[in-house]
Amino acid sequence: MSDRWYEYQVGDCQRGRWSRWYKCTHCTARQMGDTCRFVNLRIFPLRSLDGKLIVADPEDDDALDYAPFFGNELPRKVTFDYPRAKSLFPPASAASISDIKSTVAISLHQTMKMELDHAARPETLWRNPELVIRPQCDFCLTSLFSASYCCRCCGKEYCLECTEALKAKEATPGKWNQVASVEKCRLQRVHTFSELWPLTRFRVEELQDEVREMERVQRGGLTSGFTLSETESRLPEHSVQLEEPQENADPAVPSDSVPLEERTRQWYKSLDGPTVDAAIGSHRLQEFHAGHDETAFRKLWARGEPVIVHDCIRDSQEGEEDERGEWGPQSFCTSRWQEEPCRITRCDADNAHQDVYVSDFFSTFGKSPEEKLAKLGKGVWKLKDWPPSSAFDDAFPDLYKHFNRALPVPAFTRRDGRMNISALFPTNANAPDLGPKMYNAWPSTEDQVGMGSTRLHMDIADAVNIMYYAAKPLNAEELPLAHRDGVAAWDIFPAGDSNKIRDYLRETRKVEEHEDPIHSQKYFLDAGDRQKLWDTKGVRSWRIYQKAHDAIFIPAGCAHQVCNLTDCMKIAVDFVSPENVARCFRLTAEFRALSNNKVRSWKEDVLQLKSMLWHAWRACREME
Structure with a gap:
């Protein structure tokens, strides 16, 4: 094996020398807003023929000896252009950065620990993070933050929750309903868990550093924001009481x-x-x-109640x-x-x-x-x-x-507002349309x-x-x-x-x-x-x-x-305000749960909440 040569699939599955082998779901369906799932991950052993190195034909008698396999994507430089402190409205301050970091550390810490466990598995493959394409689960349409599982036969990529539904096959109706659709592969095949390989877009060392920093922030209690416990008993003088039920009003x-x-x-x-x-x-x-x-x-x-502002x-x-x-x-x-x-x-x-x-x-x-x-x-x-x-x-x-x-409260509501978490999304990435x-x-x-x-x-x-x-x-x-x-x-x-x-x-x-x-x-x-x-x-x-x-x-x-x-x-x-991130997480889970055994989720996860919080964290780290 030591004298063998290999090549990465550097184009889509339809291209000449790789087109004779099985193709990924994108190259079969040609879906808009997607790319080849196998590109830069699938590796072909090469055989020598008449002094040339070629990709084997799957019809050859010894084709199994030259079957493709999957490996880590070759690293390439991916640079996220984060907004600078002075580009926000008003310019970011030490207090606003602290507020955002504290919110993210509390909200994303457990997710990052799970990502670290997933990435540290010896069989997990690594791929470069995407800039233009927004990766999402092929079943529930939840945006993929980093950890996922990918089918080595069709290239469909699934979030951890859908993978667990496939793996467990427990007798609860929700699990069974999801499994019926998650199992579908190409050519009338069904997925098995053994055909899925774990995938990450993070380096283990990077995750370890960020998890430690999030734990430090939580221990330090870095925040100047407001919580419900601080305000639930205080009503300002400018609050008004609308009419209560009137007697004999029926x-x-x-x-x-x-x-x-x-x-x-x-x-x-x-x-x-x-x-x-x-x-x-x-x-x-x-x-x-x-x-x-x-x-x-x-x-x-912070109370989670509507507010009206007059004469804007x-x-x-x-x-x-x-x-x-x-x-x-x-x-x-x-x-x-x-x-x-x-x-x-x-x-x-x-x-x-x-x-x-x-x-x-x-x-x-x-x-x-x-x-x-x-x-x-x-x-x-x-x-x-x-x-x-x-x-x-x-x-x-x-x-x-x-x-x-x-706009009232522009620091929160403007697209470049310093307290608007979505404002910290990279300017060169596929940001959510809010x-x-x-x-x-x-x-x-x-x-x-x-x-x-x-x-x-x-x-x-x-x-x-x-x-x-x-x-x-x-x-x-x-x-x-x-x-x-x-x-x-x-x-x-x-x-x-x-x-x-x-x-x-x-x-x-x-x-x-x-x-x-x-x-x-x-x-x-x-x-x-x-x-x-x-x-x-x-x-x-x-x-x-x-x-x-x-x-x-x-x-x-x-x-x-x-x-x-x-x-x-x-x-x-x-x-996206720091005060309501927890509700955003709950709603993301509710939308994901709408998937059933007949159709995929009817509503895409356009908010990309985990990715948004991660980018806000990285932007704040660069501003410090």
């Missing part, structure tokens, strides 16, 4: 001549938003005005352009947008959409229902997650600057006919949403005083009530067996539902009426929904 009950069950159904069906507001009240909402103190905000944000888009100051009214529907009705296509979807129907020009959609804002019907047809239409592909700052550079000026995005919609209703503007769901990261424009309702004089300027009604529920909400939806909707009724984003809790949810489960929301220039902070892990009561334009951006 609407008229249907006649006793109607059977009780039908009478109850009719009663819930007859309810409207303001009536239910008066009947069940709301959780205490914390309110600020623009220019508030960041320290006060952090004390409240302020009156112009001397030497500045007028910010009020600069951006509204008229901004997208100019000639530039007359031939720019967009896809709008119906809020009040499933899977209904149409392609229109941007200017046609925005020209309907502030118009009567009859005019809207004539322009775009039946339905409650919205343009969400816009722009769909290009970066917001590329599509709307002026509006992006305007939005950054309006926005900003625009959300524009016509008014909907809170009765059983309407489905709101955004159905009940839960975000994997923190978010802030600024109302840029709200049309004054045409029937303003008929509305409650608080709604006459135009509002969007938000219901944000405590994270701890999520399972009660799931139970309620399973009792009142036709929820499929493996469906999570919150994460599926299929359902809207109308006014009657909110009343019944309070009556049967003791659950109510933070009920918030967002006006123009209000910013609403939504903590990760809080189920929420929105019903625009007028034409609204909003811009939202996600961020």
Whole structure:
């Protein structure tokens, strides 16, 4: 064997000299956003023929003697370009670096110890970390931090949890459901654990150094942040109490001549938003005005509750352009947008959409229902997650600057904010897309006919949403005083009530067996539902009426929904605050658990939380 020559597969499986051997899943399916799984890992013994070294043909009689095997990838220089302290907003300080490091050390320490155990196994192979490609589990779609298992036959790569499901084959339904899909290999084969080899993207020495540093940080208690225990008993002077349930606030009950069950159904069906507001009240909402103190905000944000900030888009100051009214529907009705296509979807129907020009959609804002019907047809239409592909700052550079000026607590919410953990992702890597995005919609209703503007769901990261424009309702004089300027009604529920909400939806909707009724984003809790949810489960929301220039902070892990009561334009951006990392981890696990035996996970792990925390740690280490 000592006189043998070998070569690495340095191209994809379709290339000439390697194409006769079995191919990886990528080279078979040609999936976008992926690369050959065997490149730089598969090694071919070479045979001599007529004085030349060649790759053997798998049909040769002695092909098994020349079968490929796998080895460590040859090292190449991979440099992550981390942001510098001065490039953040405001520039990173010793205190902010300490806060981030402490958060990561607490959150990632156990994961790094598991990574170290995995990497230290003698059979574990090493490959270079990826810059452009975001590796993910081929079954549950969870982003792969480092440790994984790869099939030597098809190249599919699995996270540790899916590998354990394959290995254990225990008799719990969840495990069995996952194993049925995880086992699928190529050519009708099934995976066996013996065909999977452990893979890592870390060097053992690197892991040992970082684990020691994380333990040192934890022992030193490096943090100046806030925790729930510090703040749970302190309410600031600027917090307000919304209305509690009012006596005799119930609407008229249907006649006793109607059977009780039908009478109850009719009663819930007859309810409207303001009536239910008066009947069940709301959780205490914390309110600020623009220019508030960041320290006060952090004390409240650590509680895991929503916050509203008023007047984010302020009156112009001397030497500045007028910010009020600069951006509204008229901004997208100019000639530039007359031939720019967009896809709008119906809020009040499933899977209904149409392609229109941007200017046609925005020209309907502030118009009567009859005019809207004539322009775009039946339905409650919205343009969400816009722009769909290009970066917001590329599509709307002026509006992006305007939005950054309006953002409250910019150290947390700006994409380059020093307390925004996602801001520390390498600039040359495939970073998660956390926005900003625009959300524009016509008014909907809170009765059983309407489905709101955004159905009940839960975000994997923190978010802030600024109302840029709200049309004054045409029937303003008929509305409650608080709604006459135009509002969007938000219901944000405590994270701890999520399972009660799931139970309620399973009792009142036709929820499929493996469906999570919150994460599926299929359902809207109308006014009657909110009343019944309070009556049967003791659950109510933070009920918030967002006006123009209000910013609403939504903590990760809080189920929420929105019903625009007028034409609204909003811009939202996600961020990752140190206070809510634990919730982000829980949600990542919930999304992963949605995998079943019929399909892979329906939702990709776009946040890349472990990778994000690791890069934040490395960035902070470089700044010190």
